Amino acid sequence: MEGTPKVAATEPMAETRAPRAAPRRRLLSAAGLLAALILVIGVNVLAETFLARYRIDLTEQRLYTLSDGTKSVLRAIPEPITVRLYYSSRLGRDIPVYAAYATRVRELLHEYAALAGGQIRLEFYEPEPFSEVEDRALAYGLQGVPVDQSGEQVFFGLAATNLLDEERTIPFFQPERERFLEYDLTRLVFELSNPRRPKVGVMTGLPMNGEMRGPMGRPTPPWVVMTQMRQFLSVQDVALDVAEIPADIDVLMVAHPQGLGDQTQYAIDQFVMRGGKLMLVLDPHSEAQAARPGPGGMPTRETASDLPRLLETWGVRYDKDQVAGDLRGAMRVRAGERERVQAVDYVAWFTTSGPGQINRDDPATGQLNQISVASAGFLAKRDGAGITFEPLVTTSPEAAPVPAEKVRLEPNPTQILAEFRPGNEKLVLAARVRGELPSAFPDGPPPAEEGAQAPERTQPHRARSEGPANLVVIADSDLLEDRFWVRVQDFFGQQVATPFADNGALVVNLLDTLSGSDALIGLRSRGESRRPFELVDAMRRQAEADFRAREQALQKRLEETEAKLRELRRGTGEAGRADPVLTPEQRAAIDAARADILDTRRELRAVQRDLRREIEGLQTTLRLANIVAVPVVVALIAIALGFWRIRRRARRAHEPHEATA
Template sequence: MPSATPAGTAAATRAPRAAPPRRLLSLAGLLAALVLVVGINALSEAFLGRYRIDLTEQRLYTLSDGTRTVLRSIPEPITLRLYYSSRLGKEIPVYAAYATRVRELLHEYAALADGRIRLEFYEPEPFSDVEDRAIAYGLQGVPVDQSGEQVFFGLAGTNLLDEERIIPFFQPERERFLEYDLTRLVYELSNPQRPKVGVMTGLPVNGEMRGPMGRPTAPWAVMTQMRQFLSVQDVPLDAAEIPPDIGVLMVAHPQNLAEKTQYAIDQFVMRGGKLMLLVDPHSEAQAARPGPGGVPNRDTASDLPRLLEAWGIAYDKDRVAGDLRGAMRVRAGERDRMQAVDYVAWFTASGPDQISRDNPATGRLNQVTVASAGFLAKRDGSAIEFEPLVTTSPEAAPIEAAKVRTEPNPTQILAEFRPGNAKLVLAARIRGEVASAFPDGPPAPPEGEQAPERKEPHRARSEGPANIVVIADSDILEDRFWVRVQDFFGQQVATPFADNGALVINLLDALSGSDALIGLRSRGESRRPFELVDEMRRRAEAEFRAREQALQKRLEETEAKLRELRRGTGDGGRADPVLTPEQRAAIEEARADILETRRELRAVQRDLRREIEGLQTTLRLANIVAVPLVVALIAIALGIWRIRRRARRAEEPREATA
C-alpha cells in the first residue's frame, strides 16, 4: 500500500535558506558606523563649527561683549593679512598650535563682522615678494636656525583710507591677551578719530635721558598704550588755561603747581571737563631717580589741597596705606642676613571685595598693584557722590609716610604694623556739582608778572555735575609695578602681570565716553592663588617678625652691655684693665643671656619654617594622596555594592526553586 506524504511535510523537509555570514554583517555595520561618524563630523563642521562650550571660571575663551560691539560697528571694510611661516611650526610645535588658534579666531571675527572683515593668509618664502610685503608692513622676521633664514608670524591690517596697524609677531607669552590685541587692531582701523586727552605731569612718562652719555629711555608702557587708543597731548606744568579741544585731562603727581595752573585745572572742571588726578604721598618713581646734582629727591609727595578740599575730597599726603593681605615680597635686611619680607606699603588689590564690580571701568579687572599709596575719603558735609573703585582689604592700616620715604625698613614696618578692620579707599570716582576753589575769580599774578590772557569766563560753580577720578598713587603708572618689558630681536614686548595700565586707560575711556574696549583689556587672567594659605603665611610671618624684632633689640642691648663690661671703668671714668669679680659675673651673665637670646631667635625662625612647611606638606598630601584616595574609596564601595548585588541575584533563583 503506497504511503502518502502530506504536502506540509514535504515543505518542511526543504533545505533552509543560507544566512549571511557574520563577517559580512560585521563589515557592513563597520562601514555604516564610519559613514555615520564622517557625516556627523561634516554636519557639525558646517553648522556647529562656531559653537563652543567654555567651562573656565572667567570665560577665557568666550568673545567679550566689547569685541562683538566693535565687530558689529565697523563702518567700512577692513582687510586683515596673516603672514605665517609653516617652518616655524615644524621647528617649534607650540607655534603651530598657536597659529591654528589665531586662524580660528580670525575666522570667527570675520563671521561676526558680517562681511566687513576680509581675511588673507600668506606663507612668506625666503626672498619672495610675499616676504618683501611682510617686511614692508613692519612685521618681525625671526631667525629659526644658524642659517639666518627668517620666519614670520604676524598680522597686518588696512582700511579703505590706507591706514595700517600691525601685530609684528604673535608671542605665545601673550596668548591670554590675543582677543584684546586683535580687537584693538580692528578698533583702531575702524575708528581713526580718537578722543583727545591732555597729560600734565613732571614724571618721565615719555622717557628721559640717562647716564653720562645722555642715552634716551623708552616711554612708560602706559603711555605707549594710551597713544594706541587716544590722541594724547602734553600740557605744560605752568599752563594758565587748558586748551578747549581737550575733553579729558590727566594730572599725575602734581608738585608745587603755581596758582595760575591750579586755577586752570579748577576752571577746566567747572566748564565740564573730565579730570583724572593722581596724587601720591611718596612717589617711588621719583625717589628712585637722582635729583639735581645727583642727590636723591627728598620731596616726593604731591597734593592739590585747595582743589580737593573745595571739591569735598579728604586726602593726607603724610600717611600711606599699608595692607597685610596683598603685601609684596621684597628682599630686606643687613647684608649678612638678607631675607624675603612682606612689605605692607607695596601691595596688590585683587578680587571683587577690593576692585569695584559695579563700575564698567573696573568690573573686569583682576588685580592692581600700588606702592606707597595714599588713601581718600569723602569730606563731612560734602554733597558729592563718592564711589570707591579700588580699596585695600580689611587687613589694612595707615602708616606714617616718613617711614617709607627715607631708607625704609620693611622688616621693622611689618613688625610694627597693626592691621585694622576697615578698608581704605585708594581710588574713587566723584560726581556732583562742586564749587570752584577760586570763588573770587582768577588769582592775582606774582609781583612783576602780567595776568595771562584767558579765553574762558570765570565760573564759580560747575556747569552740571563734575566728573572726576582721583587715584592716591602715581606709581601705578611705572612699569616695574605692573608690566615686564622684554626685548625680542629688537622689538619691545610688554607682558602685564597686573591691570594697572588697563585701569588707567579704562578710566580715561569711560571719562571720554569711548568704552568699547573696557571689557576685554584684562581678560585672560588665570591666576588662582591659594588665598587661605597665603593669609595664614602672612599672619604667621607678621607674628614672627614682631617677636624677631623684640629679640633682636634685646640681643643688641645685651651685646652693648657686654662691650662696656669688657672695657671696664675705673675711677674718673677711665678704662680699668683689671676686672672685679662682680664685673666678671656680669660678663658671664651677659654671655649666657646672649646665648639664650640667640637660641630663642633660632627657635622662632624654626617655628616659622615649620609652620610654612607644614602647610606645604598638607597641600602636597591633599593633591597627591587625598584625591586618589577618595577615588579609590569610591571604586571600592562600588565594587562591594556590585558584588553584593550579584550575590542577591544568585540567591533569588535558589529561593524560587525551593
C-alpha cells in the first residue's frame, strides 16, 4: 500500500524533467559541433604552419618522393632562383591528361621550394590571349600550342632565372617526358646554381675534327657528332701524349685509344681518381680507320683499341678480339662475287631498337629510338668487382660473339651469316660504371722512358678515387662516324645533316649527364601520373583484332565491285572498242553492282560502328562504376550503420525496463 504513492510521485517528476533536458541536449550538441569545427580549423592551421614540409607519398610509384641527389642540389643553392610556371587552364579542360600532369608539376615545385629553404621563389601565371603574361611567356621562348582554328594558343612551360639574369627554360612539358620530370627540374636548378658552361676534353686519333685528304690536301668537314658537341658544350682537344689532364676539364672523352703510353694512361687514371667524369669509347675493329689509307697508302691492319690495364683494375671486362653479332637488327649489305652480287644480312653491322635494348630508365637514353653500330665489341662486369654496372645499350637476344678476325681486312658477310649461331643472351654495347675505384697505378706515376725527363705534374698521386667514380664505356667507335647514323647532303652550298639513327643524341646526352654533378648522374626515371585504363586498351586491341579481318574482307569486296562497275560503265563494242551505248544486260549489271557497293559500305559502317560501340560501352560502364558505385557503397555503409545504431538504442531502451521489472 505504501509503494503506490511513491510510484505516482516519481512519474510526474520524470514528465516535468524531459522538456527541460531536450533544450540542454541540443545546446550541448551545438557546442560540441562548434568545438569540433574549431578543433579541425586549428589542427589544419597548425599543420600548415609546422608540418608543411612533412608529407606522405602514397602513390604506387613514389611520384612525389624526391631522390637524395635532388635534395643535395636544392640544399646547395647559393643564390635565390625564381621559377615561373606558365600554364593555360584551357589545355587541361580540353585534354585532361595535361591537367593531371600540371598538378604533379605544381606539387613537385612546391616540394622543391620547401627543401630549398627559401632559395627558390615560385610564381604561377595564367597566360590569357593577347595579354602581357602571354608576351612574357613568348619572350622567354616558351612554346605556344594552338588548340583550335581561331589561333588561340595555350602554354605549359617553365622559365627560371637567377640573380645574374641567367635563364633556363622548359618550353613545353611533354607528357612523353614525364618520367624524367625530376631530372629536368633538378638539372635546371643545378645549371642556374652553377652557370659555368661545362668543358669536355676530347682525346682521339680519329679525324673527328676533319682532316686533309687526297693528293691536293683538300680538307674534309668535321664529323656531325663533333659539330653537335660544340653546339651544346665547350669542347677542348687533348693531346694523345698528355702527361696530365687539365684541371678545368669536367668530362674527358677518349675515343678509340691506340698505343697510349703509360704516362697518358696514368693521366687518365688520375683524372678519374680525383673525380673527373670519363667517357671511354673502345672498338675491336674501327671501320672508320679501316677505310682510311695509312702512311703507305694502304689501310692499316691495326684497327682495335683497348686500355686493358685501366679496365681490368676498374672491374670491366672487354675483349678486343671479339665482335658482337646480332641477327635481329642486322643491316643488309651487298656481298658476293661480281656475277652473283646479292643482299645479305651482315650480323656485325646492326641497329638496336627492339624492346629492352635501349635503357628507358636513364635520362640520356630514355627517349632514343635507334642506335646503329658497326663491328662493335661488348662489355661485362668482372666477377667480384665492387662497381655498379648499368647497361645502356644492348643487342637483342639473337646475338652471339664473332671472332674479330672475320670482320677485319676483307670480311665475307655471306660466310659470317652462314656460320653465325645466335644465342639467347643480350650483349652489352654501352654501360654506366659507378663506384669507388682503385688506381691502376698503385705505386705512383710510371717512370720516365730512358733518356727522357719526367713530366711535371701539379696534382698529387691518388691511390683511390675521391668518392664514387662515374664512367661511361662504349664498345664501338664507329657509332661516331657519319655514314652509320646520318646522311649529309649539300643544299645550295650548305651541308644539311639528316639523322636516321640517334647516335649523335646518344653521345651528346651522355656527355651532358656526365657534365652535371654526381647528384644528377644518380637520378633515374620515375613513374607517370597517367594511369591508363589497361582493361580498355586490352579490349580495344582484342576488338580490333576481331573486326579488322572482317573489315579487310569487306574492303576487298568493295574494291573488286567498284572495279567491275568501272568496266561496265566503259562498255565495249565490236572489236573491243568502247561503246557508249549500254545494253539492258549491262545496265542491269551496273545496277546490281551499285546495290552491292551500297550493301558492302553499309556492312563496313556497321563493323566500324560495332568496334566503337563495344569500346564506348566499356568506357561508359567504367564511368558509371566510378560515379555511381562509390556513392552507392558509401550509402549502403551509412544505412548499415544507421540500422546498427537504431538497434543499439532500442536495446539500451529496453534495459532499464527489464531492470525495473
